[in-house]
Amino acid sequence: MRIAVAGKGGAGKTTICATAARLMARSGHRVVAIDGDTNPNLHAAIGVETAAAAPFLPTSLVSRRFDGPRLTAPVDEVLDRHSVPAPDGVRLVRMGMPQHADEGCMCSAHATVSAFLADLGAAPGMVTLLDLEASPEHLSRGTARHSDVLLLVAEPYYRSLEAVRLQASLAAETSIGRVAVVANKCRQPSDFDAIEEYCHRHGLELAGALPWSDAVLDADGASRPLLDHAPGDPVVGELDTLFGALVTGSGVARAEAGV
Numbered sequence: 550m551r552i553a554v555a556g557k558g559g560a561g562k563t564t565i566c567a568t569a570a571r572l573m574a575r576s577g578h579r580v581v582a583i584d585g586d587t588n589p590n591l592h593a594a595i596g597v598e599t600a601a602a603a604p605f606l607p608t609s610l611v612s613r614r615f616d617g618p619r620l621t622a623p624v625d626e627v628l629d630r631h632s633v634p635a636p637d638g639v640r641l642v643r644m645g646m647p648q649h650a651d652e653g654c655m656c657s658a659h660a661t662v663s664a665f666l667a668d669l670g671a672a673p674g675m676v677t678l679l680d681l682e683a684s685p686e687h688l689s690r691g692t693a694r695h696s697d698v699l700l701l702v703a704e705p706y707y708r709s710l711e712a713v714r715l716q717a718s719l720a721a722e723t724s725i726g727r728v729a730v731v732a733n734k735c736r737q738p739s740d741f742d743a744i745e746e747y748c749h750r751h752g753l754e755l756a757g758a759l760p761w762s763d764a765v766l767d768a769d770g771a772s773r774p775l776l777d778h779a780p781g782d783p784v785v786g787e788l789d790t791l792f793g794a795l796v797t798g799s800g801v802a803r804a805e806a807g808v
Contacts, residue, residue: 550796551666551677553585553693553725556702557712558683561733564765565702566680567594568775568785569792574637578676578796581628581669582635584643585662585692586682592643596636596774605643606631608657611664620668624675627665636774659690667695676796683712688719698727698795700756703747705732705740710747717753729756731791736761757791759784 554566563586570582584591592599610631612621620627632640644662662679669677679696681687693699699720701713713730720728730753732744741758748755760783768778776785 550675550698551670551679551696552698552700552792552795553679553681553687553696554700554702555681555687555693555716556683557704557709560683560702560704560709560712561759561765562683562702563591563594563680564769564775565700565731565733565759565788566678567591567596569788570595570639570676570678571635571637571774571776572785572789573676573678573792573796574639576793576796579672579674580637580639581632581675581677582639582641583662583665583677583679584641585659585679585687587644587658588682589643591680592635592641593772594774595639595641596777597633597641604631604633606658606661606665608661611657611661620664624665624668624672636777659687659692663690663692663694666693670695670697685716685719688716688723691723693720694723694725696725698729699725701728701730701753702733703730703744704734705736705743710744714747714751714753717751727754729754731756732758734761735759757787759787 554562556562570580574580582595610620612619628640632642635641644658669675681693687693701716703709703713717728730748732741735741735758745755762782762784764779764782765775768775771778
């Protein structure tokens, strides 16, 4: 199962991806977390010290083929060489980032993640979480094209919802199996209702809702993963339900507790 997480900047993608990755690993799954942002910070949210952060995926791993880019080495070999262990047994991998100004586009870095994600689909029992950047470039570049599910994180305000609608429309032109929205930072029922109405009006599937949580802000301020800072927080419980349903194939749970 390959799950990509996208949305507007600041919507909560990285916290969701990092927390879900560790929760799925605790449930006994073999989990790979990919930081697909050219400004990477998934390592901090998941609990890997900056000094020990994973090396970037080298673009030399990609071979161009008629059916798209593929890896030149087996997935397990790539993981052994280009990932680091994160808490709860998660393996962390990072997409390349600019090293200098005026280097040009990051097309090769995106292609490398796309190839890696494609080959991960053939790994038995593997759960992959891909944290994407805020820009819709990951859809125009095909970075997430091999995802089984694309979760779009929406906050209860217009600009965030419009960003989700744009990315959903682009995703509809790809081979991604399923696109669904997750409402985040809902302080009150009317927040969820507004997102639900927007999704209904635009034909978007609403997967579930996550409540507002001061613990998320406190964890970030303390430079600690949410799962370590507040393991009993309602957001953690809702993410466990949501992603557990995805991974086990029982459908996407509509997580409304605490909203």
